[in-house]
Amino acid sequence: MKENIEKAKKEFEKLTITSLEELENTRINYLGKKGIITNFLSSLKNVEKSEVKELGKLINEFKSEVSNKLEKVKNELEEQKLNEKLESEKIDISLNGTFRQIGSANAIEKVIEELEEVFISLGFTVVEGPEVECDLYNFEMLNLPIGHPARDEQDTFYITDTMLLRSQTSPVQIRTMLANTEKSPIRVVCPGKTYRRDNDDASHSHQFTQMEGLLVDENISLADLKGTMDLVVRRLFGNVESRFRPSFYPFTEPSVELDISCFKCGGKGCELCKNTGWITVAGAGMVHPNVLTGCGYDVKKYNGFAFGFGIDRLTMLKYGIGDIRVLYTNDLRVNDFNRRDN
Ligand code: DAH
Numbered sequence: 001m002k003e004n005i006e007k008a009k010k011e012f013e014k015l016t017i018t019s020l021e022e023l024e025n026t027r028i029n030y031l032g033k034k035g036i037i038t039n040f041l042s043s044l045k046n047v048e049k050s051e052v053k054e055l056g057k058l059i060n061e062f063k064s065e066v067s068n069k070l071e072k073v074k075n076e077l078e079e080q081k082l083n084e085k086l087e088s089e090k091i092d093i094s095l096n097g098t099f100r101q102i103g104s105a106n107a108i109e110k111v112i113e114e115l116e117e118v119f120i121s122l123g124f125t126v127v128e129g130p131e132v133e134c135d136l137y138n139f140e141m142l143n144l145p146i147g148h149p150a151r152d153e154q155d156t157f158y159i160t161d162t163m164l165l166r167s168q169t170s171p172v173q174i175r176t177m178l179a180n181t182e183k184s185p186i187r188v189v190c191p192g193k194t195y196r197r198d199n200d201d202a203s204h205s206h207q208f209t210q211m212e213g214l215l216v217d218e219n220i221s222l223a224d225l226k227g228t229m230d231l232v233v234r235r236l237f238g239n240v241e242s243r244f245r246p247s248f249y250p251f252t253e254p255s256v257e258l259d260i261s262c263f264k265c266g267g268k269g270c271e272l273c274k275n276t277g278w279i280t281v282a283g284a285g286m287v288h289p290n291v292l293t294g295c296g297y298d299v300k301k302y303n304g305f306a307f308g309f310g311i312d313r314l315t316m317l318k319y320g321i322g323d324i325r326v327l328y329t330n331d332l333r334v335n336d337f338n339r340r341d342n
Helices: 002-014 020-031 036-046 049-088 107-121 149-154 171-179 222-237 289-294 311-319 324-328 333-341
Strands: 132-134 163-165 186-195 207-217 242-249 252-261 278-287 303-310
Touching: 002 036, 002 049, 020 036, 020 049, 036 049, 107 186, 107 207, 107 222, 107 311, 171 186, 171 207, 171 289, 207 311, 222 242, 222 252, 222 278, 222 303, 222 311, 242 278, 252 303, 278 289, 278 311, 289 303, 303 311, 311 324, 324 333
Parallel strands: none
Antiparallel strands: 132 163, 186 207, 207 303, 242 252, 252 278, 278 303
16 A cells, blocks of 8 residues: 555656646545545555554645645646736737817806906905896896887897896896895806897807996995906906996996907007907996995995906907807817917
């Protein structure tokens, strides 16, 4: 029996195992229920008592040699398998990916955000109002009663006789003052979409964008309005001059147009400013007492100023866009302006 064990041992040592399947077969062959080592162990009962100890030791040594080797080979094979898997699943990150254009804010949105930032730094808050508005807020309480000729310039889309798509963001002034039940000071800007019945061309669109502003407080003067507007346009356009021209709006008295010196020619005159040296960017004025009173403000104590920026015009000027309609189509170049800027 001793020779048999040694022979089996030698054979085992010569074995090369190259796969997990071979490994399992070898395990069964040696250590399984009918395996070589199990057989040796069960034949011990037939040998002389004096030899049992020595043979038993021999078999046990053989057994641990088999177990150790199988364990070692198992680890090696598993590691090899893992490496093969890693190799086959490797991603070549040096390859160019598929380019996908990332969306970004529309140029109008960028200008709104820039303006908001300036106004927030001056203590204003941003509020919004609905695009479907009632006649009362869009016209009547802004000192434009039914039949007022200034309504003609702002013909819009009517939903019913009294509901319409707002023709200006000015109704948000009314909403803000009415909502302020304490009738305390106000500083708000209100960006948003506005609508008018217009024939669309390069400078007109039935949908456009405005940013309204309202400040109500004690002892406010036109100088406060001028100072505020001057600061805002300088932040937006750099080192430009600003000026007021007399104008008319039913909800302000006095009313003005805000012009800035042409940032392209510096005021000398060019095609952008139509050779005037000036570009109009907003309407503004001191809030009409009728408007304040209508919203419950005591005009003996309070007054204020209001303004309305034409955001489309500002955007077109800032980015040199010649056609307003481009802003409302999906022309990706409008977004490229943002990217260049970012
Ligand atoms: N709502 C005016 C318009 O659409 C713009 C405007 C002018 C707003 C003067 C104002 C203002 O608040 O004071 O033409």
